[in-house]
Amino acid sequence: MADDLQSASQSDIVVVGDLQAKVAEVGPLGLLDILSTPYSINSVTADTIELRQTRTLIELQKTDASAQFLFNGFGAPVIAIRGFTAEVRLDGARSQYSAQFPLEFVDRIDIIKGASSFLYGFAAPGGVVDYALKRPEGRAFVTATASYRSDTNLLGRVDVNQPITDTLGVRVNALYEGGETYLQDDAQRRIGVSGAADWRPTENLLLRADYTWQRNAPLSGGGATFTPQPGVALPEAPDPRRRYNQKWERLRVIVQSYGLRGDWTFAHDWTASLRARGFIQTRSYFSSGGLSLGPNGKIDNAEFAFNDGQNSFQQQAKINGLVRIGAAEHHLTLSVDRQFDPNATGTGFGFLPIDSGTLDNPIDIPRPANFGLPSDPKYRTSRTLQKAGTLADRIELGPWTALLAVRYVDFSQANFDPAGATTSTYDVNRFTPTIGLSRRIGSHASVYASYAQSLEQGATPPVSAANPAPTPLGPVGSDQFELGVKAQAAGFTATAAVFHLRRDYQGAATRADGVTPGFIDDGKQVHTGVEATLSGKVAPGWNVIAGVTWLDARIREAAGFALNGSTPDGVAKFQSTLFVEHEAAKGLFINAGLFHASGREIEVPNNRRIGGFTTVDAGIRWVGEVAAHKLSINANVENVLGERYWGGEYFGVLSLGVPRQFKLTISTGL
Template structure:
């Protein structure tokens, strides 16, 4: 009877997100031969519900979401296309626990806060489960099948990572049926995009699969920058035998931006002063004609997946990723509420980062008496090498670089010089780990999860002269334990505890101790949650508490600030998300997050202060309608509210609350016996001018009203 119940559970269409994993995937008709990818089942916050998706769960193995004690979110390619999402900042706009801290035309395009915690750009982002250093990169969403988010501490599942969570980009995989589509679009002001997507299978019994995507973007942005981007991805797979499958994935992007949105710094802003009135996001603040921001990435992965028998399988994966940035970007240092500022140009001395990663894992099921076990175990190894140019002579701010937010920017000339052909290795790290987990089912209702990951983490750092400046080696054990109760097949209550260690990171260039590599931070997370999947509606809620080592800017000894580690930050909150079919043609979704984040045992002046860039309250509400009067026409709209935030650790400057509205639609029809889809999207419908927090003492200029149009035809 127990086996029958479990089979029935596996057939349930899941709508609440499962746990991410680190294995690559090749999709085929014979699912028993599929490599296990990072797949998340989720309540898509736009009301679309994905059914019968299953996949590997890292140290948890392959299981349904209702059997996992973690909160997640996922956005699939259909939603990305219909809403014409072009940046990570927009991907999770419908999730009330996620906050963007960077715009697509800035060096902080990657910056995302989850439950008030910024994701670790060194360990917090994956492509098909492989590690990727995300700083300053905007990945090509045309090549992506879904973007998946695991919320909370993930040390047990992945090793080192910040407790905010993990974002994983799943690239498009071979299709069972032949696919060829072409789409083209336009966006404010003169940005043009084109994309080709092709896939299918060939050979005896369609043994071999392929998927290729090409994307091109070029033109002017709403703020005066010029974009030139090209991207390509290829996915291949082969069913070597009935039980053995091979897959490989490749991704490339070159993205060049001439001019960009400057960062607004509050380091020199007077305490206790209201922020200046926000400025029009369409204004070009470029003072230096030579400012630019270019990024290049390559990624390649390969995997073997072996179905040993009905209950056991194994997987071996290898990934290689490379990222390079070349830039000269501007920062405006505000000096008063009238909008006066000094401009600083900072060449970013062309960092190169290279990852190599290997992982082997196995999982299976067995009984010990009346107890059913689901075990997963494995080992992983990865390295990261980071090289830089020696730091250039920066164009420092001063009287000659003064400007005002409400006046035309000054005309300035870049006087910095440095040799781009000279590189040195600034850091190397090696991350080795072994992991194991066991989920024990006592009966149809109760189960216990226990697991641990042992990590051997070494970090070595050098200066431009080749002198080692610091090193550390940590060997933590990251445990997790959870209790799950299923009152029925479509509901789960859970409580879980996780510990994790995260990389301390490298201090940014604006601080007095720029490029200093900081030691690791420890975090601990407890979560109590519920997931429900009913016909016509779904919901999930999580009550969480996180304790994390504190990092903050100390301005007591240097006006530029010294980025410091000391003490502890405490986060506790509640998030609720849900979706419902209101009628046959109308769906609604919404969510709220309440968060209390404060400095705990740290500098006396900070104890009790609210952590900067953490709104106390967030909310989203969305609607999606299929218009009965016109076949194929669907409309969608959403509103988001972001509460007031502190701009600095001293809590002397506040960023006002913000409400934004977006709407759009898609019309699917036929043209000359071919499927045609027309899409229109309007973001920031009211054309609101606004600031948003981009971290400690940092602001970004909000995007203005933008209009995007896209047409796709399936050939």
């Protein structure tokens, strides 16, 4: 199997019950059998994405209970894994706006928990969400899909795969989305295209290239976010269909990504790889947001405009090979990486008070005379450069697999003011090791234990923080211990894990007066948790996606602000998800889903919190043939009971949950 995985491409992925992949891309280690990895990995396939009609990163929590909704504003959705902000990547490459990458162009989503820093360099310890782009397959096909969402939002897309010769294939995906969303007076416009080509000029050489472009532009309104004023009692979540921002608000996000890769099998069991990926992204916003939530539901509108550019360029060279010493097989990896992130911003303006309303009576404000999207970014704000080397030995001896690995990171960061002067710099050089041990139990199960250290970029305090000055802080270190068990049968995958993470704490904290905002770089953030998942066909005619996570998160060893024992903001102690689908008749499926999250603190020390929530979904789908063409119709209602809830909290900012909405997708193979 190791030989097969060594040369596997994405078209080789075997799907278990159409819902769970057997393998995942595990950083520089490449494509690995999930049962042999000493980490918790949830690999969500395109079939699961289609089944749940998933369009955004936020909706991913319904397929993994360890994923938590934090924020959904400014065109930059944010989630957490195991209570820590998750980094989103595309084919292993980091980008500030990967969270905006269209899921319609994604073949698989690998949620890799634990060893983030060893696998990917600077990254939060909870986990990495890695999108795998759709690539050419060995057969020709055309799939056309039309989707509808409340109120009149329509999306059309096409997926074309065409082998040109026996050694060259191309795949093109395109989409257009337009129409009104469930939000009052809000219209959505999105257009995107993605192309990928794979060419094997010789038996031992595979060359790949891809390019993706997307323009996302909500034309009016936009989902509101609220910042509760210090000491104000939190109201119940308001109607998420109602417009609290102004209808002249504009947002535009343009995302471009390109990738180049070459894999050369230069000797038996040895492969050399070169890859490069770049992201070029701009975001422009003219907003009436910045909604400050005061007593008795009062909301203060503040006009602001900004634009920025978040770019990222990554190169990697690596060698993977197999050495047999006696009965042991050593799968060796040596890689060197370079990642350069230059960021820029424009000459926008921020938070000019314009008027006030209430949650019960939001106001319409005339469009300002200075209305308009800002132009391209004018000056650089920061740049980071990571240079890294990775050495790993994955040793297989009978039913045992051991992983011994270390990554060396040379990280530098510089921040600049509008005049170009350097305001702060950070430099760090560090080794981050990981060790893991797994044992197969028969051919369908394994147990494992692992330890990993992580390193991540420091936090940027919000402007409102009185301590310290609002500049990025230094890098943060962490480590994690994990024990787990995995099982795969013919149709399903089941996992369970216990984990313990310790991370240097950097976060917002209210001063002793209970009112003045501050920011602290002190103490440890300790997360201890248990998680379990089940995905796939559990019996003939029955599909299940289920998960549960219990997480105890505390701040320890902090000298100031009386933080010890507090729960970090935005972290849910308990989450669970359940989706059950039954084939009631040939090709006809009925399904229902349930998602629950417990309450979350919104400040440290813990004085205020938002309540927990439970949502229920229900749907029906039909799969069959019409005129010799495959046809599927998938309809479901999200949040059937119309639950109103605060969906997430991030740096003191609250995002609303999703109301009841109807979703319909029709897909056909041509």
